Amino acid sequence: METEFDPPSPRIGSGASDDTSAMRLESLGKRFGDKTAVDRLHLSVPRSSFFGLVGPNGAGKTTTLSMAVGLLRPDSGSAHILGADVWQDPVRAKELVGVLPDGMAMPERLTGRELLTYTGLLRGIDSGTVAQRTEELLDVLELTEAGRTLVVDYSAGMRKKIGLAAAMLHGPKLLVLDEPFEAVDPVSAGTIRRILQRFVTAGNAVVFSSHVMALVEQLCDQVAVIASGRVIASGPLDEVRAGTSLEDAFVHLVGGRTGGGEGLSWLAS
Numbered sequence: 001m002e003t004e005f006d007p008p009s010p011r012i013g014s015g016a017s018d019d020t021s022a023m024r025l026e027s028l029g030k031r032f033g034d035k036t037a038v039d040r041l042h043l044s045v046p047r048s049s050f051f052g053l054v055g056p057n058g059a060g061k062t063t064t065l066s067m068a069v070g071l072l073r074p075d076s077g078s079a080h081i082l083g084a085d086v087w088q089d090p091v092r093a094k095e096l097v098g099v100l101p102d103g104m105a106m107p108e109r110l111t112g113r114e115l116l117t118y119t120g121l122l123r124g125i126d127s128g129t130v131a132q133r134t135e136e137l138l139d140v141l142e143l144t145e146a147g148r149t150l151v152v153d154y155s156a157g158m159r160k161k162i163g164l165a166a167a168m169l170h171g172p173k174l175l176v177l178d179e180p181f182e183a184v185d186p187v188s189a190g191t192i193r194r195i196l197q198r199f200v201t202a203g204n205a206v207v208f209s210s211h212v213m214a215l216v217e218q219l220c221d222q223v224a225v226i227a228s229g230r231v232i233a234s235g236p237l238d239e240v241r242a243g244t245s246l247e248d249a250f251v252h253l254v255g256g257r258t259g260g261g262e263g264l265s266w267l268a269s
């Protein structure tokens with residue numbers, strides 16, 4: 001297991017020629033005013049891995065993932081996706097990655113089907129392939145009916161699913177998903193899990209953030225814990241949880257408070 005005090009592992013190299021990582025972040029930094037959201041963060045995601053990113057609220061997960069995929073410009077450091085520099089070679093990097101951002105802004109006045117068609121054509125995919133993939137994705141994600149509904153009328157879970165479909169449409173090699181299971185019903189969550197597992201089995205990689213430790217334990221072979229904008233532990237799931245549950249390891253690593261029963265006496269009276 002790597003901790004922030006360990007020397008960088010051999011996986012964390014430098015330069016685009018190191019192609020052993022699906023995603024490699026080096027000394028990534030971002031400040032918002034006085035607030036350091038991401039603090040010289042290093043992270044290496046092996047190819048063919050199902051990688052879970054966990055951390056307390058405000059730890060910097062969304063900011064990190066946004067910089068990793070080219071949605072937010074870092075103040076410092078670099079991000080590579082399968083050897084492509086996200087900020088020097090954005091077109092190549094964006095061919096390789098599919099992204100489900102947190103709270104993604106969507107064209108609200110399109111139907112789900114139109115959204116996927118528009119996304120595919122913008123990606124430069126021929127219209128026949130776009131039409132075929134669109135129908136397949138709508139079917140698999142149980143959105144066939146919703147394909148005729150305007151996105152503005154979608155529920156939170158439907159938004160996640162159509163966002164995931166849009167992320168997968170161009171056949172990326174890496175999926176970066178911010179809270180992909182949030183607000184998704186259990187049946188759809190099972191479908192998404194199976195789709196992602198097949199994607200990884202085929203040699204691709206998934207990075208996703210979640211607050212649901214049981215889900216991360218169930219799906220991921222690799223995990224990183226982020227706190228205060230830094231990776232405080234990273235590596236194979238079994239090494240990070242070190243014989244305990246991931247939840248216990250998480251609380252231990254981030255120094256969680258065990259209290260909560262004291263105070264708020266007015267509420268319990």
Ligand SMILES: Nc1ncnc2c1ncn2[C@@H]1O[C@H](COP(=O)(O)OP(=O)(O)OP(=O)(O)O)[C@@H](O)[C@H]1O
Pocket residue numbers: 032035036037055056057058059060061062063064
């Ligand atoms: N656009 C912004 N402007 C100012 N501060 C920001 C902005 N985006 C994020 N932050 C701050 O940066 C820190 C990291 O936020 P971030 O959203 O990356 O955390 P997170 O780990 O994804 O949190 P959560 O688990 O609650 O979603 C927080 O303190 C947040 O308030």
